[in-house]
Amino acid sequence: MLDIIKRAAVEAVVASNPVAIQFGTVVSLSPLEVRLDQRLTLPEAFLIVPESLTRYEIDLSHVHKLSGSPDTEKALTDKIVIRKGLAVGDAVILLRVQGGQKYLVLDKAVSG
Numbered sequence: 001m002l003d004i005i006k007r008a009a010v011e012a013v014v015a016s017n018p019v020a021i022q023f024g025t026v027v028s029l030s031p032l033e034v035r036l037d038q039r040l041t042l043p044e045a046f047l048i049v050p051e052s053l054t055r056y057e058i059d060l061s062h063v064h065k066l067s068g069s070p071d072t073e074k075a076l077t078d079k080i081v082i083r084k085g086l087a088v089g090d091a092v093i094l095l096r097v098q099g100g101q102k103y104l105v106l107d108k109a110v111s112g
Contacts, residue, residue, distance in 0.1 A: 020095075022093075024042070025090070025091055027088065047103055049105045052083070052107075056083040058080050091108065091110075092108055
């Protein structure tokens with residue numbers, strides 16, 4: 001009897017699609033799409049992307065007023081990229097949320 005209960009519990013967990021780790025490749029950024037395999041591409045609506053994988057840049061452009069003169073001088077006209085974010089072709093590690101309706105993008109996968 002105990003074996004039957006254990007088997008039923010295991011089957012119930014398997015049937016509920018528990019969390020699973022999968023790998024994918026970014027195929028589009030706008031809108032974001034990740035391909036899991038040749039048959040399945042996940043659209044942005046199915047993906048949860050953490051802030052650490054989004055592009056973040058700071059605009060440092062500003063001007064200096066020269067002392068004793070009404071003139072100004074441009075300084076640091078560029079933006080600095082703090083995080084590059086995802087790019088097309090990036091391999092990503094995905095965590096399938098229970099039920100399979102959403103995927104959390106855990107991180108980029110790199111070979112080393």
